[in-house]
Amino acid sequence: MNVTFLGTGTSGGVPSIGCNCDVCKSTNPKDKRLRCSVLIETDRTRILLDCGPDFRQQMLKQPFRKIDAVLLTHIHYDHVAGIDDLRPFCKFGDIPIFANEETAFGLKRAFPYCFEDKEKLYPGVPNINLNIISAHNPFRIGDIDIMPIQVIHGNMHILGFRFNSFAYITDMKSIDESEYSYLCGVKVLVVNALRFTKEHHSHQLVDDAINFSRKVGAKKTYLIHSCHHIGLHDDVNKILPHGFEMAYDGQKIVI
Ligand SMILES: [Zn+2]
Ligand SMILES: [Zn+2]
Ligand SMILES: [Zn+2]
DSSP states (O other): OOEEEOBBOOOOOBSSSSSSSSSHHOOOOOBBBBBEEEEESSSSSSEEEOOOOOOOHHHHHTTOOOOEEHHHHHHHHOHTTTGGGGGGGGGGSOOOEEHHHHHHHHHHHHSSSGOOOOOGGGGOOOOOOEEEEEETTOOTTTTEEEEEEEEEEETEEEEEEEETTTTOOOOOOOOOOOGHHHHTTEEEEEOOOOOSSSOSSSSSOHHHHHHHHHTTTOSSSEEESSSSOOOOHHHHHSSSSSEEEEEOOEEEOOO
C-alpha cells in the first residue's frame, strides 16, 4: 500500500497569511503545508482521505485516475471544502463518500445542490453518494480493509481510520481509553501535532502525539496538521525522538 501526503498543514495552511516568521518565509518546500489529506493506493484501489480546500491544487500533481472512495474525518472546512472539485473524477463514475452521521448532515447543509434527487440534480455537479459509517464498524473498499476509530476534537467526536498496520488520525485532542484496543498492532501511525507549546482547545501538541504513539506502540510516526509555530521542518526533525518525523507535502511512504 502506498500513502501520499497531499497536505500536512493546519486549518489555515503554512505559510500563514500575513506572517513574516522564519517558517512562513522559508524557501524550503517542506515548510509549505497545504491542508491535510492523503491518498492511499494499491494497484487496484485508490482512496482519498479528507478532501480539503487545496484538493484541486494537490491533485494536479497526481496521476489522473479513478478515486474509488473518499473517507472524511469530520465536517470542518479544512477537511471537506474541496468536495466540489471532485467533479473531474466523476468522469470515471459516481464517487462514494464515507462519513459519520454528523459529517453527512453537515455536508448536505454545506453542499445541498450535490444531494438533490437524481432527476433534479443540476448538470455538472459532482456525482457523489453518501455512505454513513460509524466507529468500530469495519468495511472494505476494493482490496483495502478499513476500521474507523473514534477520537475527540474539542467538543466533537470525529473519525480516524485504521488500514491493517497503518493508522491515520488527524485533529485529535484526546482519545478514550477504550479506543486503544482498536489500534493494537498499528506499526505506522500518522497523527496530528499542532506545535510544541501553548495548549489548544481542540488539537494536541507534539508531546501529546509522542505519548499517544508510544501508548499505541507504533514503530514509525509521522506528524501532520502542524502550524507555523512548530518551527522549520528540518530543525524539528533533528529534535524529534527516534521513530518520529514531520511529514511533508508530497511525501510518499510504502506500508
Ligand atoms: Zn483540521
Ligand atoms: Zn509564520
Ligand atoms: Zn477540525
